[in-house]
Amino acid sequence: MSYRIVDHPVLGPLxxxxxxxITVDGKKMQARKGEMIAAVLLASGTSxxxxxxxxxxxxxxxxxxxxxxxxxMIVNGIPNIRTCITAVEDGMVIETQIxxxxxxxxxxxx
Amino acid sequence: xxKCEVLVIGAGPAGLSAALEAARGGAKxxxxxxxSKPGGQLFKQIHKFFGSHEHRAGVRGIDIGTxxxxxxxxxxxxxxxxxxxxxxxxQTEVWIIRDKQTSVTVKADRVIIASGAIENSVNFPGWTLPxxxxxxxxxxxxxxxxxxxxxxxxxxxxxxxxxxxxxxxLQAGAxxxxxxxxxxxxxxxxxxxxxxxxxxxxxxxxxxxxKAWGKDRVEGATIVQLDxxxxxxxxTEFDVDVDTICIAAGLTPLVELAFAAGCEPIYTPLLGxxxxxxxxxxxxxxxxxxxxxxxSGVEEASTAMEEGRMAGLSAAHSLGYISxxxxxxxxxxxxxxxxxxxxxxxxxxxxxxKAAIIGHQxx
Numbered sequence: 001m002s003y004r005i006v007d008h009p010v011l012g013p014l015x016x017x018x019x020x021x022i023t024v025d026g027k028k029m030q031a032r033k034g035e036m037i038a039a040v041l042l043a044s045g046t047s048x049x050x051x052x053x054x055x056x057x058x059x060x061x062x063x064x065x066x067x068x069x070x071x072x073m074i075v076n077g078i079p080n081i082r083t084c085i086t087a088v089e090d091g092m093v094i095e096t097q098i099x100x101x102x103x104x105x106x107x108x109x110x
Numbered sequence: 111x112x113k114c115e116v117l118v119i120g121a122g123p124a125g126l127s128a129a130l131e132a133a134r135g136g137a138k139x140x141x142x143x144x145x146s147k148p149g150g151q152l153f154k155q156i157h158k159f160f161g162s163h164e165h166r167a168g169v170r171g172i173d174i175g176t177x178x179x180x181x182x183x184x185x186x187x188x189x190x191x192x193x194x195x196x197x198x199x200x201q202t203e204v205w206i207i208r209d210k211q212t213s214v215t216v217k218a219d220r221v222i223i224a225s226g227a228i229e230n231s232v233n234f235p236g237w238t239l240p241x242x243x244x245x246x247x248x249x250x251x252x253x254x255x256x257x258x259x260x261x262x263x264x265x266x267x268x269x270x271x272x273x274x275x276x277x278x279x280l281q282a283g284a285x286x287x288x289x290x291x292x293x294x295x296x297x298x299x300x301x302x303x304x305x306x307x308x309x310x311x312x313x314x315x316x317x318x319x320x321k322a323w324g325k326d327r328v329e330g331a332t333i334v335q336l337d338x339x340x341x342x343x344x345x346t347e348f349d350v351d352v353d354t355i356c357i358a359a360g361l362t363p364l365v366e367l368a369f370a371a372g373c374e375p376i377y378t379p380l381l382g383x384x385x386x387x388x389x390x391x392x393x394x395x396x397x398x399x400x401x402x403x404x405x406s407g408v409e410e411a412s413t414a415m416e417e418g419r420m421a422g423l424s425a426a427h428s429l430g431y432i433s434x435x436x437x438x439x440x441x442x443x444x445x446x447x448x449x450x451x452x453x454x455x456x457x458x459x460x461x462x463x464k465a466a467i468i469g470h471q472x473x
Contacts, residue, residue: 003258005282010156010170014256039255047326048240058326060240061259064247066145067228084250085145 004043020090037083037094038064038071049073049083050097073097077104114140114188116425117204117218119195119367122150124403124414124421125224126178131422131440132222133185135431140216141182142193142206148182149175150226151246152411154253157274157302159412171411172253198371201398220398220425223368224418227361227382227404232266236322236331237355245275245358252282260354264331265289266319267358269297270410275356277305287350288312290319292336299456319355320347328353361408373399376470380463381407390468391441392421393428400425407467409451409460416448 006014017032024041031040038061041049048058049071062070066085075081075094079101083094116132118125121143129141147153155171182189190208197205204221206214229244231237241260245267251259263284265276268291276286289306294316296303307313320334320342335346363382369375373386374395386394388401402421403414420441427437452461 003261005252005256005258008256009281011253011256036255039251039257042251042255042259043257057238058240059238060243060327061247061251062231062243063229064243064250065151084247087146 002043003045020088020092022088022090022092022094024094025096031088033090034087037073037075037081037086037088037092040088041083041094048096051099053099056098072101074101079103111203112140112214112216114138114216114218115429116140116220116222116422117142117216118222118224118402118422119143119204120150120224120226120403121145121148121189121191122224122226122403122414123152123174123178123411124226124418125150125222126182127415127418128222128224128400128402128422128425129187130178130181130185131419132220132426132431133182133187133422135423135426137220137426137429137431140188140190140218142190142195144192144194146192148179148189148191151250152178154246154249155411156253156278167412174411174415195367198367198399201371201396218398219429220400222392222400222402222418222421222425223386223405224402224414224421225364225367225405227363227408229357229361230359232319232357232359234319234321236324236328237357239322239324239328240326241324241328241353242322242355242357245271245356248354248356249275249278252278252284258282258284260328260352261285262287262352263354263356264319264333264350264352265356265358267291267297267360268293268303268313268315269358269360270299270302272356272358273298273302273306275358276311277302277309279356280306280309280311284354286311287352288314288333290317290333291315292318292340294338318342322355328355331355361404363405363408365405368394368399368401368405371399372396376467378407378463378467380459381409381467385467387467387470390420390445391424392417393424397428407460407464413448413451413460416444416451419444420448 019030062068064084071083072080074097115138118129118141133139152171152175192209194207204216263286316336320332322331334342368386375384376387392400400421402418
């Protein structure tokens with residue numbers, strides 16, 4: 001089911017939005033342009049965003065405003081991205097993060 | 111090095127109000143915020159505010175935010191978004207990372223920190239499961255992002271945040287299956303509580319969540335009654351079918367920047383714990399650093415805006431921008447409005463706690 005709030009007694013109907021396509025764990029998904037990654041994942045009913053290092057417990061959003069880092073995922077290959085404050089972009093590739101995640105190796109500066 | 115006269119950190123209600131007053135006084139103001147949109151938490155406040163007409167009572171937070179941004183634009187205040195203030199050095203130099211990639215140091219004659227607060231958690235087995243979240247997080251999801259974090263919600267905490275977010279979850283189309291309150295009495299204003307009561311949401315005073323369970327997310331929770339010493343009473347447990355648990359257990363001021371800069375702390379349990387000491391002009395123990403809003407003690411957006419005005423006025427006045435008589439007139443007006451907001455059963459305690467901070471002798 002969709003968790004999208006289409007009608008709202010105070011905010012009115014959800015405005016039409018340009019859509020972008022993102023890939024989540026290999027699956028293509030439509031997202032409203034400019035919305036946060038966490039929002040589109042919750043709207044589609046995604047239960048967890050990452051799993052912890054040692055015992056692989058599931059984690060989702062907690063603070064929703066970029067402070068707690070519970071909702072981090074791998075975005076375009078970069079781990080530990082706070083999905084609640086990172087907006088979707090067309091073609092973005094998002095992956096469930098297991099453990100700490102790995103940054104690209106390399107000690108040379110670009 | 112970039113220079114400005116008044117640097118305001120945080121573009122929520124307090125920071126915006128501070129920036130507006132300092133700019134009106136004539137100071138060169140720079141307003142920075144780590145988020146990509148200004149307004150702090152104002153834009154998820156879709157309920158009408160409290161107080162009297164002069165506090166913009168009856169106006170929704172979302173509309174107050176729009177108004178403040180318009181005023182900031184009219185005053186040509188320079189605003190940096192996606193700008194994280196990460197440290198204050200030598201009392202006046204603020205290190206800022208812009209767009210996650212550029213390091214900038216701003217030398218400011220006065221710094222006003224309006225960093226806000228973060229939600230507290232309540233820890234029980236299962237509290238880390240997806241679906242357990244701050245009430246403010248749920249409010250952000252439904253009112254800003256237009257998405258429900260779940261459909262069957264249990265609220266922990268009956269204070270204003272707990273009942274306001276419960277009502278807004280109902281407005282967004284979720285079921286609120288109950289509000290759990292560990293204290294023997296409810297904590298929120300009557301008018302907000304009544305709206306939730308009218309929707310037939312049960313309130314469980316002297317109860318808490320014993321545990322939550324689920325595989326990939328919350329699938330249920332056990333509620334238990336507490337005795338008069340706040341201990342769980344065995345045999346009173348019952349299960350509820352929920353997919354979301356919201357925690358409204360107060361907020362803690364975001365004090366890192368101020369404390370790392372060397373501002374002296376003071377403990378004020380009623381207002382959220384450790385805060386930087388400040389005088390009535392909102393100045394900290396470091397003469398170039400001022401505070402506004404929740405960092406100086408957790409209250410509400412309306413009080414944050416008045417404190418922001420006071421901090422903005424004081425900072426500009428200390429730089430010689432506002433005449434003594436104008437300063438005293440405007441400052442006293444803000445102080446009087448603040449006193450009105452801190453009246454009544456709930457307000458008086460906050461007023462006393464504030465007076466204790468200001469009256470505390472340093473050193």
